Amino acid sequence: DVKVTQSSRYLVKRTGEKVFLECVQDMDHENMFWYRQDPGLGLRLIYFSYDVKMKEKGDIPEGYSVSREKKERFSLILESASTNQTSMYLCASSYGTGGHEQYFGPGTRLTVT
Amino acid sequence: GENVEQHPSTLSVQEGDSAVIKCTYSDSASNYFPWYKQELGKRPQLIIDIRSNVGEKKDQRIAVTLNKTAKHFSLHITETQPEDSAVYFCAASKRGGGADGLTFGKGTHLIIQP
Numbered sequence: 001d002v003k004v005t006q007s008s009r010y011l012v013k014r015t016g017e018k019v020f021l022e023c024v025q026d027m028d029h030e031n032m033f034w035y036r037q038d039p040g041l042g043l044r045l046i047y048f049s050y051d052v053k054m055k056e057k058g059d060i061p062e063g064y065s066v067s068r069e070k071k072e073r074f075s076l077i078l079e080s081a082s083t084n085q086t087s088m089y090l091c092a093s094s095y096g097t098g099g100h101e102q103y104f105g106p107g108t109r110l111t112v113t
Numbered sequence: 114g115e116n117v118e119q120h121p122s123t124l125s126v127q128e129g130d131s132a133v134i135k136c137t138y139s140d141s142a143s144n145y146f147p148w149y150k151q152e153l154g155k156r157p158q159l160i161i162d163i164r165s166n167v168g169e170k171k172d173q174r175i176a177v178t179l180n181k182t183a184k185h186f187s188l189h190i191t192e193t194q195p196e197d198s199a200v201y202f203c204a205a206s207k208r209g210g211g212a213d214g215l216t217f218g219k220g221t222h223l224i225i226q227p
Contacts, residue, residue, distance in 0.1 A: 033214050042119075042202055043157070045214035058214050059114060090156065099145025099164065099206045102215065104156040 023091030032074035119218025136203035145206035
């Protein structure tokens, strides 16, 4: 059974703080993804990675960065949190190429005040 | 980049009736089209997917059709049941190949009326 876990379910941070969201998967998946989910907007891709130390920008990378030092772990970094980054953040992982099921983590609800 | 439009945003059907959700995409290079179901407070989960070399795929009460020429695909749920109530998202692979992120539609809230 695939397990994708995220470091926090709920997080409250102040404007300007540096924020780290962590995601870990236990299925040896090559690919990992970060999305944010907002009501009425669906899920939007922030960054993804298809290998250790590799990263690619998604549709809304501004204000975010990522790190993948180990295959099982993918971190999302908000360099200077702003109120418009208040959202639900979902991590996902998948194996291989050509399009395969993405397994999602439980999400982190981040509030920036 | 890819753009996925999804309709309707809310769909209410009587239990036992069929439900249809439609999506269009913009990038002709996209070749993988999954559908995810998200129940309230839970993570999205894949329910069915289709690749561009296939026109239709079925899994029990769920089916997906793909029209590559028109760049649209649809989810069909027959004999709807209360547990089908959820938000459904269509998606398309961003570049049509490789380890891609997905571009999602904005979601359809499906309500099954008893």
